[in-house]
Amino acid sequence: MKSKIVKYTTIFLGLLLLVTGLYLIKTTGTSQGIMVALPYVCIGIGSGLFGHGMGNVISERAIRNDPDLQKRMNIEKNDERNIMIANKAKGKAFDMMTYIFGALMVSFALMDVDMTALLLLVFAYLFVHGFSIYYRIKFDKEM
Numbered sequence: 001m002k003s004k005i006v007k008y009t010t011i012f013l014g015l016l017l018l019v020t021g022l023y024l025i026k027t028t029g030t031s032q033g034i035m036v037a038l039p040y041v042c043i044g045i046g047s048g049l050f051g052h053g054m055g056n057v058i059s060e061r062a063i064r065n066d067p068d069l070q071k072r073m074n075i076e077k078n079d080e081r082n083i084m085i086a087n088k089a090k091g092k093a094f095d096m097m098t099y100i101f102g103a104l105m106v107s108f109a110l111m112d113v114d115m116t117a118l119l120l121l122v123f124a125y126l127f128v129h130g131f132s133i134y135y136r137i138k139f140d141k142e143m
Contacts, residue, residue, distance in 0.1 A: 007053050007056050007057050007060075008053070008057075009053075010049050010050075010052060010053035010056075011049075011050055011053035011054055011057070013046075013049055014045075014046045014047065014048070014049030014050030014051070014052075014053055015046065015050055016046070017042045017043070017045055017046030017049065018042070018043055018046030018047055018050060019046075020039075020042050020046070021038075021039045021040065021041070021042030021043035021044075021046060022039070022043065024038060024039035024042065025039045025040075025043075094132070097128075098129070101121070101125050102125070104121070105118065105121055105122055105125065108121065
């Protein structure tokens with residue numbers, strides 16, 4: 001029951017943000033500061049929430065009447081081979097992200113981009129790698 005409430009709440013919040021963003025675009029003429037980007041951020045987040053919620057509801061209704069399909073999907077989702085493949089893909093993507101974001105930070109520094117934006121990117125980069133080191137140490141102790 002809680003899952004249904006969460007799904008429908010996600011759909012409702014998505015629609016609410018989407019409508020709010022569209023309303024803000026229509027009503028605010030020449031905006032300054034945060035009001036320049038806020039309507040578009042609301043539209044983006046609202047569309048994502050709405051699509052995610054509707055996708056969950058539609059997929060749940062599609063498999064509700066077919067227990068064999070539901071059983072196969074649970075087996076696929078919990079299969080060790082599929083989990084291992086997904087984790088390996090995440091590892092490869094993380095390795096690629098390290099080099100791409102490093103090159104992006106250097107290119108931003110050379111282009112003399114605003115220091116605030118550059119520092120935010122550097123802090124996010126270091127946070128992700130700090131998290132990686134923390135879990136590496138934690139998993140090494142466990143295994």
